[in-house]
Structure formats: structure tokens, C-alpha cells
Amino acid sequence: MPDDMDMVQGINEQFQAAALAEHQRNRPTGPAATHCDDCGEEIPIKRRLAMPGCRRCIECQSDFEEGVYGC
Numbered sequence: 408m409p410d411d412m413d414m415v416q417g418i419n420e421q422f423q424a425a426a427l428a429e430h431q432r433n434r435p436t437g438p439a440a441t442h443c444d445d446c447g448e449e450i451p452i453k454r455r456l457a458m459p460g461c462r463r464c465i466e467c468q469s470d471f472e473e474g475v476y477g478c
């Protein structure tokens with residue numbers, strides 16, 4: 408059933424695009440901070456590259472979000 412598979416794939420891609428857009432609306436925009444807004448610790452470059460718009464270090468972000476996935 409190649410046609411059905413294509414349709415399912417298309418729906419998945421649409422869903423993922425919508426989810427990604429929703430996620431990006433809820434996250435900070437612009438370049439990531441070099442230092443955490445909360446504690447002032449330097450944010451690792453790998454985190455800044457992976458999380459554009461990031462404003463906090465991992466520890467403060469997880470405290471801030473309390474387990475909610477995101478930047």
C-alpha cells in the first residue's frame with residue numbers, strides 16, 4: 408500500500424511541523440545568552456547552539472520549567 412504509506416508520512420510531517428512551530432512560539436527568540444540569567448554561570452556553547460534563544464543554564468532552566476520539555 409505505497410499510497411497509504413505516503414499519506415501517513417505526509418500527515419506525520421504536517422503534525423511535526425505544527426508541533427515544532429508551536430514549540431518555537433513558546434520559547435525565547437534571538438541569540439542565546441552567554442551566561443545564565445538566573446545564576447550567572449556560563450552556558451556551555453553546545454547548549455547555546457542546540458537551544459537558540461536560551462537564557463538559562465541547564466540547572467536553572469529545569470528549575471524554571473519543573474520538567475516541562477523545552478529550552
Ligand SMILES: [Zn+2]
Nearest residue numbers: 443446464467
Ligand atoms: Zn543558572
